[in-house]
Amino acid sequence: MLSLTIPRVALRAAAPQRQFAAAGLRFASTKTLTEAVAEVIPQKQEQLKKLKADFADRSLGEVKVSNLLGGMRGLKVMLWEGSVLDAETGITFHGKTIPDCEKVLPTAKDVGQPGKEMLPESMLWLLLTGNVPSAEEAKQLSAELASKGKLPAYLEKIIDSFPKSLHPMTQFASAVGALNHDSAFAAAYTKGIKKAEYWKPTLEDSIDLIAKLPAIAARIYYNVFGRGDGSQAIDQSKDLIGNYAEMIGYGGNEGLTDYLRLYIAIHGDHEGGNVSAHTAHLVGSALSDPYLSYSAALLGLAGPLHGLANQEVLGWALGMQDKVGKNPTDDQVKEYLWSTLKSGRVVPGYGHAVLRRPDPRFSALSRFCDTRPELKESALVQLVQQVSNIAPIVLKEHGKTANPFPNVDAASGCVLYEYGMSEFKYYTVIFGISRAIGALPQLVMDRALGLPIERPKSMSMNALEALLKK
Numbered sequence: 001m002l003s004l005t006i007p008r009v010a011l012r013a014a015a016p017q018r019q020f021a022a023a024g025l026r027f028a029s030t031k032t033l034t035e036a037v038a039e040v041i042p043q044k045q046e047q048l049k050k051l052k053a054d055f056a057d058r059s060l061g062e063v064k065v066s067n068l069l070g071g072m073r074g075l076k077v078m079l080w081e082g083s084v085l086d087a088e089t090g091i092t093f094h095g096k097t098i099p100d101c102e103k104v105l106p107t108a109k110d111v112g113q114p115g116k117e118m119l120p121e122s123m124l125w126l127l128l129t130g131n132v133p134s135a136e137e138a139k140q141l142s143a144e145l146a147s148k149g150k151l152p153a154y155l156e157k158i159i160d161s162f163p164k165s166l167h168p169m170t171q172f173a174s175a176v177g178a179l180n181h182d183s184a185f186a187a188a189y190t191k192g193i194k195k196a197e198y199w200k201p202t203l204e205d206s207i208d209l210i211a212k213l214p215a216i217a218a219r220i221y222y223n224v225f226g227r228g229d230g231s232q233a234i235d236q237s238k239d240l241i242g243n244y245a246e247m248i249g250y251g252g253n254e255g256l257t258d259y260l261r262l263y264i265a266i267h268g269d270h271e272g273g274n275v276s277a278h279t280a281h282l283v284g285s286a287l288s289d290p291y292l293s294y295s296a297a298l299l300g301l302a303g304p305l306h307g308l309a310n311q312e313v314l315g316w317a318l319g320m321q322d323k324v325g326k327n328p329t330d331d332q333v334k335e336y337l338w339s340t341l342k343s344g345r346v347v348p349g350y351g352h353a354v355l356r357r358p359d360p361r362f363s364a365l366s367r368f369c370d371t372r373p374e375l376k377e378s379a380l381v382q383l384v385q386q387v388s389n390i391a392p393i394v395l396k397e398h399g400k401t402a403n404p405f406p407n408v409d410a411a412s413g414c415v416l417y418e419y420g421m422s423e424f425k426y427y428t429v430i431f432g433i434s435r436a437i438g439a440l441p442q443l444v445m446d447r448a449l450g451l452p453i454e455r456p457k458s459m460s461m462n463a464l465e466a467l468l469k470k
């Protein structure tokens, strides 16, 4: 696996020393996230105005029948500010690769928490503003999220009323949708807020929702699997994931807590066309509030070809270990891969609609495994690595898959399992905590830029034939 030594910023020696205000929420001379967003919005609005004025009629390529019939692959038809996905080099967040982010974004250590990985708070700040926060800004954002993390009593009752047998993702999406009861955007819209101001309550709701996702997820975990203590006690001095790990009963597990930070930071955004991100944008374009928009996104994330794949990978890998033992030979792995393909199933964790190389998120998780002695020795983690060497050869020979390499799901669930979180059905909920830090910033930007309702043109086959025969 990849073994990288990542230099850390260690509270950014070059940054000016700032005083942490007694209130605990505000560093003197440190911007809040809302202030930082307000600063970048005028530049973004100006950039859009210029693009419209200078290039509105320029073509970005033709639309072929294969695009219409092929899930709109490759069509450049969406604006998405936070990240760009290149088929060869993978994801960049405002131009920064994952290794760049690992170098510059404030980590747990930088804000005085046990652990070394970058904070999802830092990634959220980067995605929303395009800028790297200082350690003090990240810490202040953690405190803001902690102060908003508690669930209202009505929501706790709703979550507690779900049958245990209801899939955790269905519970998660329903609970998130129910929070629209308190939406600042919906209330402001009813009162007649001006269009230019839409982004403000959208940001307010988005921060509120991101703050509450861990508590919702933890309550579902407790209700369905009986783990954690069922309470949402939030420690104002901890980061978002430090609190989440505590709520789900893994507070003392530094390895898992740090893994969750990395996992949630790098799963946040993967440009706009994937099902969950696109759904949030589409539903939001009807001016549905952030809770409704993100609830819809979660339902898309729950599909086996999207977020549910990490759960599928684990089931697949454990199935192999059951069949041929914990330490299969390369030939046994090959045979298992072929039996999957011959039965007409996909190999979960492999392939991608855009990427044509191994997923850099998979490499980042592999690097994490390499640095943790408790994972390095694990038969399951070693199997993930072994499969990542063999599956591309088999998939190439099979000849169908455009990208035979591992995607992030090839490793993500297996590491959770190794850390003792054995409830597969819960894994996509963790992905769901993460995807909010990419999808919601875009919703704020959609409103700041005044983007219109999304309404592509569809055609029936008859209409298409008639058009093509003209």
Ligand SMILES: CC(C)(COP(=O)(O)OP(=O)(O)OC[C@H]1O[C@@H](n2cnc3c(N)ncnc32)[C@H](O)[C@@H]1OP(=O)(O)O)[C@@H](O)C(=O)NCCC(=O)NCCS
Residues within 6 Å of the ligand: 304, 305, 306, 307, 309, 341, 345, 346, 347, 348, 349, 350, 351, 352, 353, 354, 400, 401, 402, 403, 407, 408, 409
């Ligand atoms: C991610 C995924 C949905 C992308 O789909 P896509 O853009 O249509 O992928 P491709 O263009 O490579 O698909 C071409 C063919 O290869 C097949 N294929 C793609 N990935 C495959 C895999 N991992 N195993 C077997 N076959 C695969 C497709 O099913 C398709 O077959 P079809 O023509 O019979 O329908 C697909 O690769 C997949 O199903 N992967 C497994 C699930 C997964 O890991 N999802 C998480 C993605 S982050």
